[in-house]
Amino acid sequence: MTANEIGTIVVDCAVSLHKETGPGLLETVYEVVLAHDLKTRGLHVDRQVPVPIELRGIRFDEGFRADMIVEDKVLLELKSVEKVTKAHKKQVLTYLRLTGLKLGYLLNFGEALMKDAITRIINGELD
Numbered sequence: 001m002t003a004n005e006i007g008t009i010v011v012d013c014a015v016s017l018h019k020e021t022g023p024g025l026l027e028t029v030y031e032v033v034l035a036h037d038l039k040t041r042g043l044h045v046d047r048q049v050p051v052p053i054e055l056r057g058i059r060f061d062e063g064f065r066a067d068m069i070v071e072d073k074v075l076l077e078l079k080s081v082e083k084v085t086k087a088h089k090k091q092v093l094t095y096l097r098l099t100g101l102k103l104g105y106l107l108n109f110g111e112a113l114m115k116d117a118i119t120r121i122i123n124g125e126l127d
Helices: 003-021 027-040 086-099
Strands: 045-055 058-070 074-079 103-108 118-122
Touching: 003 027, 003 074, 003 103, 003 118, 027 045, 027 058, 027 074, 045 086, 058 086, 074 086, 086 103, 086 118
Parallel strands: 074 103
Antiparallel strands: 045 058, 058 074, 103 118
């Protein structure tokens, strides 16, 4: 399955979840339920994945944590905020660069409409 195909499933699950719950829940609630929904669709999901960083020759294993990585191909960062900022988008791009992954999604469950809350971020070119 390609990263794009996985992304389509992720978006479908996120939209369905948001329709069911609406905005306002904690990020962790959305994370647990979305991970469950993706697993139900037959996808492998890792949650709270450490993203190490190396700086000045020092490796920091506890540097960052990606909310989810699906099928070792697509990184998901979930938010439950009123508005996504440029910093949130940069965070996803940084995680993609550090992990070597090419495709990420920033999903903001705090928006009134999920269609306004999905940001697809590409690191380089998709295969």
